[in-house]
Amino acid sequence: MTGNEPTLCVENLQTYFYTKSGVIKAVDDVSFTVDKGEVLGLVGESGSGKSVTGFSILGLVDPPGRIAGGRIRFKGHSLTTLPEKEWRNLRGSRISMVFQDPMMTLNPVLRIDTQMIEAVTAHENISRQEARTRARDALGQVGIPSPDERLKAYPHQFSGGMRQRVAFSIALINKPDLIIADEPTTALDVTIQAQILHEAQKLCRDTGTALIWITHDLTVIAGLSDRVCVMYAGRIVEAGGINQVLDTPHHPYTYGLIGSVPSRNKRGAPLAQIAGMTPSLLNLPPGCAFRQRCPRASRACLTEPEIHELKDGRAVRCFHPYEEEATA
């Protein structure tokens, strides 16, 4: 293993749900890498396959879903060929995840200390007392006051923001190499959101932890991530450095997403909306999945566009991408 091996390398990942009514290609041909200490944004509207991508990396895709193709390499080791037990050993110790709804992620009938200590003892053979000390320190680290007392509390005794901090501290407790944060701030108010974002960013810089930040809101990751992948209907349609993508989006979908972000509009101007709805992933028609909603669609778009590598590490999956001058 060389020093500049990326923390995570996903290649042509396909995660399909084999339901009674047909195959749902929730993730189809998704590739990206995340380097040590890097923050990768994963953006897309609801149902675009962001969470399923995250669960695939953890090996937690629920039946009837499974990884149907592609490779996931973590620090040079292939995860997809790993026996379940070894994959489980990585979960929560080397790769951890924070979920969207802090009200639902903690078990309501178990005390915080139980839920934190088990996260440690599942991976390390240490005494409860040591694990407890570590849990207390982890709570302190995410800014929870009087952690010793709070350890004895139950989840319902915390506010939503505090619960998300607890979830983060559980994710951090074993000093993982990669954290997948699945819209962790969506359910929180703006101030707390900003605090958590700031702390997450600082953490990655300080410890070299790689971070995948999933969101449907581009503004959230504008100041946070280094690179961004835009997903649509299970595929990555555009990828690149966050600033370049925000300044000169190439894909019509990204273009629409940025248009619908309030802060980038002129004050008082009506919000641009992307017309239409996400297509059903069941029986996707052939060709570009964005076709029905795309202002630039042409006959060419009836066939499936491939993803093109552009300069500066950017990539786009479109026959008629916007060029730089298109966004004024």
Added chain:
Amino acid sequence: MLAFTVRRLLQSVIVLFVMSIIVFLGIYAIGNPVDILINPEADIAEQEATIRRLGLDKPVWTQYFTFLTNVLQGDLGTSFVHNEPALLIILERLPATMELAVGAVGLAIIIGIPAGIIAGLYPDSIIGRGIMAGSILGFSLPTFWVGLMLIMLFSVMLGWLPASGRGDTVGFLGVQVSFLTWDGLTHIFLPAFNLALFKMSLVIRLARAGTREVMLQDYIKFARAKGLSNVRVIGVHVLKNILIPVVTVLGLELGSVIAFAVVTETVFAWPGIGKLLIDSIGNLDRPLVVAYLLMTVTMFIIINFVVDILYSLLDPRVRLGDMKA
């Protein structure tokens, strides 16, 4: 907690009082014990003496009032038939019923919870479907019929287990119990299983429904994302959540287990209070029937109280102070 207890106690007294009136009037309506108790050949003077001795010549309200005064002094009346204090007779038989009921609930839990969890985890598998089919049978087959079938199969045809009685008993904390002797165990197994069947089916359904619901929760996925083993996820995270409804319902049902024991005790000739009740109703032994019913109501009240406390211990979100008593 204190306020809750006091409130609950006051309510219990009222419930008991109302119950005593209903029971007393009800038993009065069933029939006149004089017809059964008194030798028809006895002369009129003798008959009237007996009626007066039992207090049956007075109007019903006076009889009730006498009864109530006695109860407040701890005297639930004297059995017409046994000529002994009713309470004493019941207390003598109570351990047998309690042992049977606790055994039945224990079996319902030990078999029902794992079976329900398996059925909830693999609802479409053969074993999951089999468990559900079994629970439907347990719900729908009448207890006495299953009891007879159990006797037929295990006692008559296979000869493995005895069909009636308590077997050898030993003293335990001052009462006679069967479950501590091998002979007693073989005697209690069939009736306890028979009595457990209905509750077991109930537990299976609750555990299965709970498991299916809990497994979909984010906190289960989060627990797995922490890298916990399946044993820990199911044995701690799932189990603790499904225990809440199971314990609540089972606790409340413990009273009805005691009530249902009437059937099982009759089928298996188990010498508990259920069998005593049936015999007493047959003899129109008023004091004994009234004492039995009041005892049962008291037991229900105590059980509900204990269940509420257990519930608040299991579910940290519930505090007794907030609960409607």
